[in-house]
Amino acid sequence: MRHQNSVLHDVLQRIPWDVFDRLVEQHRSDYRVRRLSTKDQLVALLFGQLSGATSLRGITDTMASHRARFYHLGARPAQRSSLSDANKRRPSAVFAELFTAMVGRVHRGLRRAIGETVYLIDSTGIPLNGLSQDWAHYSAKVCGAKLHVIYDPDADQPIYAAITPSRSNDITTAQQMPIEPGATYVFDLGYYDYRWWAAMADAGCRIVTRFKRNTPLAVVAELPLPKGSAILSDRIGHLPERQSHNRHNPFQDPVREVRVTTDTGKILRILTNDLDASAQEIADLYRRRWAIELFFRWVKQNLKIDHFLGASENAVRIQIIVALIAFLLLRLAQAAHRLVKSPLAFARLIRANLMHRRRIDQLLDPDPPSSQDHRQMAIQWN
Numbered sequence: 001m002r003h004q005n006s007v008l009h010d011v012l013q014r015i016p017w018d019v020f021d022r023l024v025e026q027h028r029s030d031y032r033v034r035r036l037s038t039k040d041q042l043v044a045l046l047f048g049q050l051s052g053a054t055s056l057r058g059i060t061d062t063m064a065s066h067r068a069r070f071y072h073l074g075a076r077p078a079q080r081s082s083l084s085d086a087n088k089r090r091p092s093a094v095f096a097e098l099f100t101a102m103v104g105r106v107h108r109g110l111r112r113a114i115g116e117t118v119y120l121i122d123s124t125g126i127p128l129n130g131l132s133q134d135w136a137h138y139s140a141k142v143c144g145a146k147l148h149v150i151y152d153p154d155a156d157q158p159i160y161a162a163i164t165p166s167r168s169n170d171i172t173t174a175q176q177m178p179i180e181p182g183a184t185y186v187f188d189l190g191y192y193d194y195r196w197w198a199a200m201a202d203a204g205c206r207i208v209t210r211f212k213r214n215t216p217l218a219v220v221a222e223l224p225l226p227k228g229s230a231i232l233s234d235r236i237g238h239l240p241e242r243q244s245h246n247r248h249n250p251f252q253d254p255v256r257e258v259r260v261t262t263d264t265g266k267i268l269r270i271l272t273n274d275l276d277a278s279a280q281e282i283a284d285l286y287r288r289r290w291a292i293e294l295f296f297r298w299v300k301q302n303l304k305i306d307h308f309l310g311a312s313e314n315a316v317r318i319q320i321i322v323a324l325i326a327f328l329l330l331r332l333a334q335a336a337h338r339l340v341k342s343p344l345a346f347a348r349l350i351r352a353n354l355m356h357r358r359r360i361d362q363l364l365d366p367d368p369p370s371s372q373d374h375r376q377m378a379i380q381w382n
Contacts (some may be wrong), residue, residue: 006069007350009048011360014332015042015325019101023094036082036271038094043075044083045309045319049326051354054307056080066355087315095321102328103159117180118285119159120292121187123148123170124300126320133310136165145316147305149175153291156343157331161324163317171196179203185290197249201273207263211269216240217257226280232259232267234279258282299327302347308337337361 020039024030029038048059063070063077070077078086128136130141136143144166149158162173172191179185179199184206192212200207211217223234235257243249258270260283270286300306303323310314334346337360353363 002360005072006066006168006355006357007353007360007363008050008069008355009073011050011329011333011350012043012046012073014329015098016101016105020094020098021302023097023101027091029090029094036066036076036078036086038086038090040075041083041086041090042095042322043070043073043100044078045087045322046326046329047354048309049303049323050330050350052304052351054304056083056309059309069355069357084310087310087318088312090318092314092317092321095318095325099161099321099325099328101255102325103157106155106157106332110211117152117183118288119180119183119185120151120153120289121149121177121185121191122151122176122289122292123173123190124294124296125166126305128308128316129311132313132316135313136316138166142166145320146170146173147296147320148177149292149295150177151292151295153288156295157328158295158324161321163320179205181205184208184285186285188289194239194249194251197255197273201251201253206272206274208270208272208282209273210286211257211271213269217255220254223279226278229280230261231283232261232278234258236275256282265284298343299323302344322375333360339364 010211014178020042024038044059044063044344046054047053047063051059051062053059053062059078060078060080067077073330104346123146126145126147130143132143132145136145138144146164146166146168148162148164148170151158160177162177164173171193174187175193175196181203182205185200186208189210189212191209197207217235217237217239219235220235221236223236227233236254237257239249239251239255241249241252253273254275256272256277258272260268260270260279262268268286270282272282272285274282279316303326305320305323308319310319330343330347330350333350334340334343339361340346340349349363352361
């Protein structure tokens with residue numbers, strides 16, 4: 001009889017295991033390890049993400065019931081205490097660098113001409129309980145982390161991620177993000193920093209964001225408006241010489257203000273350093289920010305970053321990073337098989353069949369007929 005691997009085996013084949021093995025060696029994450037290798041840990045955590053398990057016990061007990069199928073993955077079921085210790089102590093850099101390597105491989109084939117590249121920057125808060133108070137306290141009663149992402153809406157994937165305590169300022173993290181010269185970056189008011197904008201403009205980047213309500217514009221030109229659109233005004237001018245009372249503004253290039261009415265009647269003041277594109281194109285670019293909000297919502301609803309398997313900073317970082325790796329794996333599997341169009345429906349289909357020995361492209365097919373000989377007597381056990 002021909003052996004058929006499980007759905008989980010098919011999904012995990014998309015991990016660059018050669019890169020992973022190099023990272024394990026580089027960080028010595030398996031040094032003097034006897035019970036749970038780094039690969040066993042990664043497989044266990046990915047199994048938890050893809051199966052929807054919400055606890056260490058849920059992961060380890062379910063894995064134990066499928067021990068033979070994990071053998072074909074080259075991994076061993078984890079013990080709860082060993083998995084807990086690994087999440088607390090094993091360097092999160094192994095998983096973070098694996099995510100970066102996977103992003104580079106996936107995105108390389110999807111990348112367009114530089115001038116057409118649009119990236120969205122934003123962060124989302126992740127609540128934590130009081131056990132993370134020592135590193136993630138925000139106030140006396142609130143603990144949390146932030147996931148900062150650069151997102152490519154055309155490729156439908158994050159290309160960069162960073163995790164910080166929630167008290168960290170968004171712009172502080174953004175200043176450490178890699179910037180691709182010539183690309184377009186769209187972001188909101190959390191990244192309001194003239195110095196950072198100037199650095200991006202010097203790299204040839206186009207920026208699209210919002211004016212703060214109290215930021216004046218020294219207008220030097222009024223541009224004509226398209227007829228029948230929601231554009232209220234289109235003006236070129238200069239930002240104030242100082243961002244605050246004591247900080248000089250290094251961004252002295254002319255900028256553009258496009259005022260537009262949203263579907264709800266709200267008026268937005270959109271800022272860009274692109275003086276040539278149409279006002280409608282600028283408004284449409286800012287509207288694309290909604291894609292990263294949908295990404296955050298999808299991850300929170302379909303992967304496990306609401307219940308954490310450990311309270312330490314290392315354990316939280318590993319779990320969030322592995323969730324992003326699981327997102328990439330699902331995207332790759334969906335693109336390869338095109339079984340259903342909806343990412344949500346595909347994720348649910350994988351979860352329901354995760355340990356079944358079936359091909360992903362046949363998950364919607366009816367079960368094959370029984371091969372039992374009709375001349376044999378069947379006994380029904382109640």
